[in-house]
Amino acid sequence: MSKSTPLVGRRSWRPKWPVNTDRVFKRRRYFGTKRSVLKLQGQFNPKTLRRELVLTDKKPLFWIAALTILLVLPLGVGNQRFLSLFGIICIYAAINVMWTLIIGTAGLQSFATLATVGVGxxxxxxxxxxxxxxxxxxxVAGAGFGALMGxxxxxxxRRLDGLYYALLTLGLSEFMRNFVTQSDALGGKFNGALFGVxxxxxxxxxxxxxxxxLLYLTAFIALLVILIVFRWVNGGRIGLMLKTAATSKEDESFASAIGVDFQKARTHVFIIASAALGFMGAFYATYIGGTSLQIFSLELLLLMLAMIVIGGLGKAEGALIGTVIVVGxxxxxxxxxxxxxxxxxxxxxxxxxYTRNGIFGLKAQIQEIRERRQALHRAAITGRYAEYLPQQAPDIHDKSLIVGRVFERTLRDRLKSWIDPDIIKEHELKPMGQHSDHLERMLNYFRKxxxxxxxxxxxxxxxxxxxxxxxxxxxxVPPRIVDDKTYPSLEEAxxxxxxxxxxDLRAS
Amino acid sequence: MIEVVISAAVLASMYGLVAIGISFTWASIGMLNLAQGFIFTAGGYAAWVFAEFAISAGISGPLLSVGVLTFGMLGSAVAGLAVGSIAFLPLQDRDNFRTRSLIATLAISLIGTQVWLIFFGPQNKPLPPVFGEGRIEFGNAGISYGQLGTIIVASVMLGLVILWMRSSRRGLQMRAMMMNPLGAAVVGVSVRTTGMRVLAISGALTGLSSVLLAQIFFVSPTSGVQPLTVGLIISLAGGLGSIPGTVIAAGLVGLAEAVTARYLQQSLVPFVLFGIVVLILIFRPRGLGGLLEDVRE
Amino acid sequence: MTTPILEIQGLSSGYGPVRVLHDLNLTINPGERVGLVGLNGHGKTTLLSTIVGLTGWQDGSILFKGEEIGGRRTHGVGRKTPSIVRRGIALAPQGDAIFPGLSVRENLDSGAYSGVTWRSRKRRRDSVLEVFPPLTKLLGQTAGTLSGGERRMVSVGRALMSDATLYLVDEPSLGLAPKISIGLVAALCEIDIGEGAMIIAEQNLPLLEGRVERVLGMHAGELKLDVGEALGDIPPSAAVSL
Incomplete structure (x- = not known):
């Protein structure tokens, strides 16, 4: 949180509205859960002298806007090509969101997504x-098949490392394709096409x-269902548990040390996501009234991967945007x-x-590049960062630290240049009382x-x-005695x- | 029975070459090259272009065979270098190199298939038989020249590469880099040039396998998918980075495929292969010879 | 006046936001064997790694035989290292940067990788074996199975295999039994370096005393000619005498 609110500079805009202080504020929650609908924060506005509510998390607004566009635009235009295009976008987006759940939340690098969809x-x-x-x-049957496959x-x-597992599952689609081509019951004779569903x-x-x-509406509802599943798993207890073990091996050991059975949680998430994928497979079959071998092709798998990579790996919004771009x-x-x-x-x-994490990683990336560039620029023109190297400056978030340190250093340098036998002599003769300007300043520095x-x-x-x-x-804790000398008078001391x-000043 | 063994050996030698390419690349530069399917088809098309040209120029016999093999290997080596300059050089010293290069190679293979489609069309392209036509009969079994040639050429090529790795200066350099990249840099081995060299060599091996496989199947834009997936599975089962492990795994997978196809059903082949590899990996998560990983860590 | 082997001016370097070396100046002349002494974490290893370009970033000039090999570099750890090494700098890194799966012979040969030395590797290997006789019996053994002292000999021997003019030896005695480390450092100091030079970074001052031409102290990323200060005896704070 401290990273996102800069101490100096622009602040991001947040929607805020005044509240009626006569009424007791009642927090709204999602049905059946304890989660609030919007993250709100009450605060006092010193300008209007009224209390107001601030929306601290703007994400739900964007989601609502995006989903409204997705719903209204195709229905409003009503063109057949447009409707079918957006129907496919909804279906692929749903699959990608579940894949994101597997990669991002469960942390399993699995390429078995389309194989599971195909099985469903x-x-x-x-x-x-x-x-x-x-x-x-x-x-229901599709979800069952998906869960079984998952x-x-x-x-x-459980036994394999990330990349090994990725390789193992990459071949799965191809194997499924071979199986379907060879099997008569699944339409092997007609190149894997099943119709009449x-x-x-x-x-x-x-x-x-x-x-x-109506057909488009069903696809949209399927996407909504999948998004709710994603939110439920990713934001729920199980998702939180997995976040403790998300990034590295050390985190995994730490997670198990505090009693999180992340392997089990991971498997649970994987099976839930697979069931949802199987559900989407069955939905796809009823949506177009049949299936074809295209589901198992490597090309489609790679296209899906391109979607989540372009949008941003591990983020539901990335999966959505990527799907819109690529399917478009x-x-x-x-x-x-x-x-x-x-x-x-x-x-x-x-x-x-060129990007760190697709489109949705761009904001942070650009921000960082800009900060780095600004810091280097400032370092070049002012020498303000002399205490630090320019390479270091971007890593210090609180710039007042730098300013403080630089001030201290220039002050010390100036005081040091005043040290000479005369000033020492002056102090020795008269430790207390009125001094010359330089000595007075030096003593002030010492006192603070x-x-x-x-x-x-x-x-x-x-x-x-x-x-x-x-x-x-x-x-x-008592003071420590510095040396063994004693002084007969206070002045000498x-x-x-x-x-x-x-x-000490000279040595600093 | 003997026929099963022969067909197992043929499959093993073809898939093994691809698997060794993948394994070798992973061990030395830490990159999983999933564009190996693209490299595979590049070799096939290079050989096909040469064959078309050579046949119209009236070249035939051994010269044609040698030419087809050479061009297949050259084409794939060049494709390997291209993959390296896109997915390896720019990403090499950035964070998250492994995942990023994996995605980059996948994107390359997505593009690659379409590029072949644009330039060569979706039709299957046949290659001329490299080893001539005919059979050697012994007892109640026999082996065709094509099968014999495939086995011999693949083993000889593999032997040469291993020998070169063991004895030459470049080979020493590559093995040193596999074990300790930092130590290698300290003695003056550049990861970037060596990495490109590794990619070219594993590309050439893949190209060889492409020409050999085209003796049975055809060259088409998507013909690289099957060898890629089987090659992946073999290199996994063999333990990424271990050449003996990969050779053993290739033998096992070839045998399993031949036996299943002969005595059970062709449609079961994928499941048998997958099952075997999963079993191997469950008992030895680092594959048959994956001791190298442990040493590296 | 001959050109110095190594001339470092205003060198700073570090890892990420951490600055380890501060405006360092150092000149090393041909035929010199220099000891670099300092406590753990005061930048000895960083100095040696910076010379071959193995730190996160660096700034300042490093002239090797009059040619610039340093300069400003903010990323790309180790990208320039091979080309720097091939100019004639051999580093025996801290710890064991040997190749565990290769035999001792192959490990030594890999040191002769650069340039024309590969052809004369047999002669070079023999001269390394003269310096470290215990390695003769171990030539065929896999390096990963050696003991700590033997590994260190391989690591240093690998540096000696190359045709370098500047040898950088990092902590030859680290983690070794005193007897072995005395032998190792003594052997290092008896090698004929001719017109070359050698820097030995070491924590243990008595090991180097009397064996090297010059001892430099390193304290908090700065070079001190006063070795005592670098080793942690903070000088008694005397009254100001002006």
Whole structure:
């Protein structure tokens, strides 16, 4: 939090509105949970002299805006091509959001996403064709197949390191494709195409605008369901538990040391996400009324990867934006032929080579570049950072520290240049009372030194014996005696303290 | 029975070459090269272009065979260098290199397939038989020239690479870099140039395997996917970075595929392969020969 | 006046936000063997690593035989190291930067990697074995199985294999039994370096005394000619005498 609110400079805009102080503020919560709908903070506005509420987390606003656009735009335009384009965007976005859950929250680098989707699609399509399963049951069956698949492929994940697991699962789609091609029941003869699956919207309605709008609406609702699942898992207890073990091996050992069974939590998240993926597979099958082998192609998997890489790995909003961009390019500009996939690939390459984490990592990245550049620039023009190297300056967040240190140093340098035998002599002759300007300034500097290790005079015997001590600065801890000399008068002791301080100043 | 062994050996030698390329790259520069499928097809197309040109110029016989093999390896080596200059050199000393280079190579393979599609079209391209046509019969079994040639060429090439790694100055340099990149830098071995060299060599091995596989299948824009996935699985089971481990794993996978295809069902092959690899990895998470990782850490 | 082997001016370096070396100046002439003494964490290793470009960032000039090898560099750890090393600087790093899976012979040979030395590696290996006779019997053994002292000999021997004019030896005695470390440092100090130079970083001053031409102290990232101060005896704070 301290990092995001700079001590100096611009502050980010936050929506705020006045509150009625007569009424008791009641916090709204999501249904069935203890989570607040919006993160609000009450504060007193010194200008208007009224209390007001500040929205500290603006993310929900963006989400609501984005989802509203996603809902209203296609329905409003009502063009068939537009509707089908956005339907596919919703489906792919839902799959990508679940993939994000696996990669980001569970921390498993799995490429088995489309294989799971395919298993859900083929399994439920097969049941629907052979046993005439209606579409609501298909969705349930798809989720079941997905969960089963997730359980099976989560078995090796416990033993394998991240990249090994990624490689293992990368081949899974290809194997599934081979299996379907070889098997007769799954349409191997027709190159893996299954048709005649129960559809959500009856096919005679599909030619009308209302039917198509309804079809799009189902896809949008599926995306909403998936987003709710994502929020529920990622923001819930299990997601929090996994965040403790998120980044490195050390974190994992730390997490297990405080009693978080992250392996188990990881498997749970993986199975939940896989069930959701299987659900999306079944939904896809009922959405288009069949399945095809395209689900298992490496090309589609790579396109999906490009989507989450372009948007930003591990973030739901990244998955959404990436999907809109990539699906927009590949489905809208169909007359570009293979070039559109090349374009997507180039975009993915650029975001890997030049950004830290896709589009949603850009803000932080640009901010950092700007801060670094500003710091270097300031260092070059003012020499204000002389105490530090320019390379160091960007890492110090509180710039007043730098200013303070630089001031201290220039002050010390000036005082040091005044040290000469005359000034020492002057103090020796007259430790107290009115002094020359330089000596007075030097003494002022000494007086404001911090208490710990500050020199002081200790009276052993009044008017007869004094010693120089250094204060401990801690209550109850006595000062420590600095040396074995004793001074017969207070003036001499004062001068001894002065000499020590001068000595320290010279050495600093 | 003998036929099963022969077909196992053929499969093992072809997939093994790809797997060793992947494994070798990972061990020396810490990059998982998933653009190996793209490199594979590059070799196939280079060989095809040469073959078209050579046949129209009237070249045939051994010269054609040697030319096809050479061009296949050259094409893949060049593709390997291209992958290196995009995914290795710019990312090499940045944080999160492993994940980033993995994604970069995946993006390259996405682009690569489309590039082949644009330049060569979706049709399958056949390569001329490199080892001639014919069979040697012995007892109730036999082996075709193509199979024999594949096994011999793959083993000889692999042997040469291993020998070169063991005895030459460059080989010593690569092995040193695998074990201790910092120590290697201290004795004057540049990670960047050596890394590019490694990519070229593993590319050449992949290109060889591409030409050999094209004796059975064709060259097409997506023909690199199958060898990539099987190669990945073999290199995993063999323990990334271990050449003996990879050779053993290639043998095992080849045998499993041949036996399943012969006595069970072709459709079960993927599941058997996957099951074997998962079993190996569950009992030895670092693969058959993955001791190197431990030493490295 | 010959050109010095190494001339460092205004060198600062460090890792990330941490600055380890502060405006350091140092000149080393041909034929000199210099000891670098200081407590742990005062920048001995950083100085040696900065010379070959292995720190996070650096600033300032390093002239090696009159040629600039330093300069301002903010990132790219170790990217320039191979080219610096090939100019003729051999570093035996702190700890064991040997190649554990290679045999002792291969480890030594890898030191002769740069330049024309590869062809004369056998002769060079023999001369290293003269310096460290215990290695003769171990030539075929895998380096990972050696004892600490033997590893250190391999590491230093590898540096000696190259055709360098400047040898940098970092903490040869670290973690070794006193008897072994005395032998190792004595052997190091008897090597004929001709017109070259050698810097030995060491915590243990008595090991070096009388064996090297010059001893420099290192304290808090700055060079001190007064060795005692670097070793931590804070001088008694005397009254100001002006």
């Amino acid at each position: 699609a083929y399994g439920s399509a097969y049941l629907s064709i052979t046993y005439g399963l209606p579409w609501p049951l298909m969705l 359980w099976i492929i989560s078995l090796p994940a 129960a559809q959500i919207v009856p096919s005679d309605l599909l030619t009308t605008r209302a039917g198509q709008s 390019i590949t489905q809208w500009f169909t007359d570009w032929g293979p070039w559109r996939v090349v374009l997507v690939g180039v975009l993915a390459l650029l975001s890997v080579l 030194a911090p208490i710990p290790d500050k020199y002081a005079v200790y009276c052993v015997e009044p008017f007869a014996s004094y010693r120089v001590v250094a204060l401990s600065g801690l209550p109850g 004062y001068h001894a303290v002065f000499l020590r301080r001068v000595n």
